[in-house]
């Protein structure tokens with residue numbers, strides 16, 4: 001935390017749905033939580049006009065260190081963590097809002113190492129993942145044998161390319177499984193839709209992106225919520241299943257409860273040392 005101000009300074013990278021929500025909450029409620037806005041960066045700066053005071057605009061992302069942020073929050077695109085995550089972690093804690101970025105082995109290793117060396121924390125927001133810390137505890141204790149995350153959404157809520165895009169078209173009439181396999185391969189195919197699965201992989205490093213199974217399902221009957229199901233199994237018949245219904249406007253990629261979940265995650269980011277921390 002910056003000693004001079006006594007507030008924890010937050011840099012926001014990305015000014016889409018989540019970025020705008022977080023900036024609004026920081027400006028409205030930040031001070032009572034010991035948080036203040038250090039900067040806002042967006043690829044297209046004109047989007048900040050009229051809603052963010054000019055002195056908070058960051059022109060070039062490479063100049064982020066001039067603003068002395070204590071925590072930097074990415075809510076833009078997986079390429080930000082891949083290209084700038086290491087530099088962020090050398091200077092500040094970093095909450096990676098697009099954890100599908102970490103399905104790239106080089107990026108995951110680089111960021112884990114940067115956190116370890118700098119003493120800053122790489123935060124992974126739980127998003128729509130229920131029981132992430134329980135999963136982490138099971139994994140820490142060597143008790144987690146298998147983990148499957150199933151995400152079911154209306155076909156309009158997917159942003160998919162390639163053959164998954166074609167499959168989703170076929171799911172307009174009936175429920176279809178679009179993918180069933182390791183999360184690692186799914187992340188580049190559906191980077192905006194499977195952040196919750198990526199968070200689960202980071203919570204369970206013994207299985208990781210190759211061991212955690214992801215199932216992506218399109219269901220034309222789910223017009224006003226998304227479903228996330230988690231199934232964890234351990235030794236001697238141990239198992240836990242959960243099913244979360246996340247209200248979402250028809251066609252929305254991000255469920256409504258996820259916005260509030262991101263704010264709660266940010267409040268947890270008080271500095272937990274040089275490691276990965278699910279928040």
Ligand SMILES: NC(=O)c1ccc[n+]([C@@H]2O[C@H](COP(=O)([O-])OP(=O)(O)OC[C@H]3O[C@@H](n4cnc5c(N)ncnc54)[C@H](O)[C@@H]3O)[C@@H](O)[C@H]2O)c1
Pocket residue numbers: 014015016017018019042043044074075076077078079080097098099125126127128191192193195196253254258
């Ligand atoms: N962790 C989770 O559970 C979770 C939940 C929802 C969204 N997300 C992720 O958070 C990010 C933001 O989500 P959102 O709903 O605010 O999205 P959005 O599309 O509303 O906003 C994205 C913002 O990032 C910018 N952007 C897009 N591509 C970029 C690029 N290549 N380089 C730099 N900037 C770029 C856009 O201009 C826009 O301002 C996305 O990557 C999304 O996948 C994660």
